[in-house]
Amino acid sequence: xxxxxxxxxxxxxxxxxxxxxxxxxxxxxxxxxxxxxxxxxxxxxxxxxxxxxxxxxxxxxxxxxxxxxxxxxxxxxxxxxxxxxxxxxxxxxxxxxxxxxxxxxxxxxxxxxxxxxxxxxxxxxxxxxxxxxxxxxxxxxxxxxxxxxxxxxxxxxxxxxxxxxxxxxxxxxxxxxxxxxxxxxxxxxxxxxxxxxxxxxxxxxxxxxxxxxxxxxxxxxxxxxxxxxxxxxxxxxxxxxxxxxxxxxxxxxxxxxxxxxxxxxxxxxxxxxxxxxxxxxxxxxxxxxxxxxx
Amino acid sequence: xxxxxxxxxxxxxxxxxxxxxxxxxxxxxxxxxxxxxxxxxxxxxxxxxxxxxxxxxxxxxxxxxxxxxxxxxxxxxxxxxxxxxxxxxxxxxxxxxxxxxxxxxxxxxxxxxxxxxxxxxxxxxxxxxxxxxxxxxxxxxxxxxxxxxxxxxxxxxxxxxxxxxxxxxxxxxxxxxxxxxxxxxxxxxxxxxxxxxxxxxxxxxxxxxxxxxxxxxxxxxxxxxxxxxxxxxxxxxxxxxxxxxxxxxxxxxxxxxxxxxxxxxxxxxxxxxxxxxxxxxxxxxxxxxxxxxxxxxxxxxxxxxxxxxxxxxxxxxxxxxxxxxx
Numbered sequence: 001x002x003x004x005x006x007x008x009x010x011x012x013x014x015x016x017x018x019x020x021x022x023x024x025x026x027x028x029x030x031x032x033x034x035x036x037x038x039x040x041x042x043x044x045x046x047x048x049x050x051x052x053x054x055x056x057x058x059x060x061x062x063x064x065x066x067x068x069x070x071x072x073x074x075x076x077x078x079x080x081x082x083x084x085x086x087x088x089x090x091x092x093x094x095x096x097x098x099x100x101x102x103x104x105x106x107x108x109x110x111x112x113x114x115x116x117x118x119x120x121x122x123x124x125x126x127x128x129x130x131x132x133x134x135x136x137x138x139x140x141x142x143x144x145x146x147x148x149x150x151x152x153x154x155x156x157x158x159x160x161x162x163x164x165x166x167x168x169x170x171x172x173x174x175x176x177x178x179x180x181x182x183x184x185x186x187x188x189x190x191x192x193x194x195x196x197x198x199x200x201x202x203x204x205x206x207x208x209x210x211x212x213x214x215x216x217x218x219x220x221x222x223x224x225x226x227x228x229x230x231x232x233x234x235x236x237x238x239x240x241x242x243x244x245x246x247x248x249x250x251x252x253x254x255x256x257x258x259x260x261x262x263x264x265x266x267x268x269x270x271x272x273x274x275x276x277x278x279x280x281x282x283x284x285x286x287x288x289x290x291x292x293x294x
Numbered sequence: 295x296x297x298x299x300x301x302x303x304x305x306x307x308x309x310x311x312x313x314x315x316x317x318x319x320x321x322x323x324x325x326x327x328x329x330x331x332x333x334x335x336x337x338x339x340x341x342x343x344x345x346x347x348x349x350x351x352x353x354x355x356x357x358x359x360x361x362x363x364x365x366x367x368x369x370x371x372x373x374x375x376x377x378x379x380x381x382x383x384x385x386x387x388x389x390x391x392x393x394x395x396x397x398x399x400x401x402x403x404x405x406x407x408x409x410x411x412x413x414x415x416x417x418x419x420x421x422x423x424x425x426x427x428x429x430x431x432x433x434x435x436x437x438x439x440x441x442x443x444x445x446x447x448x449x450x451x452x453x454x455x456x457x458x459x460x461x462x463x464x465x466x467x468x469x470x471x472x473x474x475x476x477x478x479x480x481x482x483x484x485x486x487x488x489x490x491x492x493x494x495x496x497x498x499x500x501x502x503x504x505x506x507x508x509x510x511x512x513x514x515x516x517x518x519x520x521x522x523x524x525x526x527x528x529x530x531x532x533x534x535x536x537x538x539x540x541x542x543x544x545x546x547x548x549x550x551x552x553x554x555x556x557x558x559x560x561x562x563x564x565x566x567x568x569x570x571x572x573x574x575x576x577x578x579x580x581x582x583x584x585x586x587x588x589x590x591x592x593x594x595x596x597x598x599x600x601x602x603x604x605x606x607x608x609x610x611x612x613x614x615x616x617x618x619x620x
Binding site: 139 | 322325328330345412430434446492494
């Protein structure tokens with residue numbers, strides 16, 4: 001007790017590193033984060049190890065843990081097994097970009113209407129959007145397949161694009177974003193100055209939400225890039241494959257050639273990792289902004 | 295005279311500017327901007343509704359319809375009432391797939407929840423250095439395709455030369471067959487799900503933790519609560535809604551798991567004896583291998599019902615647990 005009193009006397013100001021207990025950071029925290037970092041990165045590293053060493057080198061005990069010299073041999077094997085691999089990557093970029101742009105555009109205008117406009121049936125429509133988000137997405141897959149057949153879209157990229165142009169999630173997300181980020185006062189001031197709904201949307205809402213819209217677009221792009229089953233069902237000819245279907249093709253046409261499979265997986269993943277270096281922080285912010293808090 | 299008329303006219307109209315001249319329109323959206331013409335709302339939402347009805351809702355409604363038919367890809371369309379459901383309830387493959395799905399869901403959800411809340415608690419510490427780096431790293435697993443990751447995990451879990459079994463062997467245990475075994479294949483699949491979603495959910499929990507007022511921790515600290523007690527009595531109760539949210543989203547996704555088992559087994563069978571067949575995998579097997587579309591549609595409806603039931607149970611359990619801890 002007396003010690004505390006003495007301390008208080010000698011240092012009237014709080015010492016700089018006298019943080020509250022809950023703010024101290026122990027070494028165990030860093031060790032845990034180190035393990036998590038390792039586990040998050042390792043599968044990608046391992047993809048490259050297997051692809052650059054060949055199946056024989058990793059099929060021994062202990063397996064090699066360093067990159068080998070055969071990466072380009074494996075890559076050329078991938079292109080030999082599926083000459084359309086580059087086309088598949090381009091197809092994926094194309095479908096992903098179109099879907100992302102469409103989802104952002106349609107979600108943003110609908111989200112704006114739900115957040116800021118007053119029209120009859122509005123409450124019911126929002127409830128409807130939320131309820132449909134809970135429906136399992138696989139439930140309608142057979143009729144969707146039949147519809148695509150009727151539209152003559154089987155084995156075309158249109159079968160991937162058209163059903164993905166709008167999502168209930170996107171609309172719900174943009175509604176939350178616009179509600180939280182766009183102050184009503186700004187829109188009121190604009191409409192007093194004579195701006196109509198279009199003008200108010202274009203010159204006030206769009207600039208404010210552009211960051212969040214970009215994040216939504218990125219997530220749509222990633223989801224489209226990684227979508228696997230639907231493209232597998234509707235695409236048949238290699239010219240129309242997406243990256244995932246192409247990688248899967250490598251898997252099915254050869255018994256278990258791990259080097260070939262991982263080479264394909266690596267080629268289909270590397271573009272995303274490069275993209276992630278540039279946009280990772282924005283994605284993190286997007287995920288955290290969209291979180292349910294408290 | 296004229297003066298009085300004006301006066302009368304004024305008196306008949308509401309004079310005060312804060313009383314609306316016309317009877318106010320019904321407020322459908324209390325947060326809306328009143329001066330913007332709401333009628334445009336129909337135009338702005340129309341593209342979404344039109345496309346969503348055609349490509350989202352119509353297929354689902356049609357699914358419900360064909361579930362009552364003997365309907366296949368060759369053109370058979372015969373109304374059979376509830377026969378698909380009767381068949382489903384005595385189909386051992388269905389019950390097997392249901393048990394596998396629930397097992398994989400439990401094996402993935404519980405560790406995922408514990409790891410992600412723990413990680414969020416570490417990241418929540420303001421003294422942490424490099425927090426932006428760690429937050430970004432956490433999202434890396436989530437952006438990669440299930441296919442690529444399932445190929446890597448399939449190799450790592452390989453029976454003879456997989457890294458996991460080499461480690462298991464180094465400890466003197468026998469190698470585990472992560473494809474042929476029931477529980478072991480579920481563990482392999484669950485580990486892919488945990489790997490993919492732990493970081494993402496940790497960010498969700500972190501966002502929720504950052505919204506907790508610092509004063510709560512400071513007063514708990516003054517009351518003598520250590521880090522652990524603060525976590526139990528301050529952090530966890532504040533996360534109640536977030537945990538419910540993560541659990542329900544995780545349930546909807548987890549009960550529809552199919553990509554990981556599909557790639558692990560390389561077919562829609564879910565393993566040689568269906569040891570890791572899941573509900574959605576069974577649906578696809580019936581739809582796109584057996585071409586029994588009516589039967590597959592009935593499976594889809596059962597999946598929806600099961601997802602709804604488990605979500606509701608989840609909701610009440612988390613309510614109850616967090617209610618007690620308060």
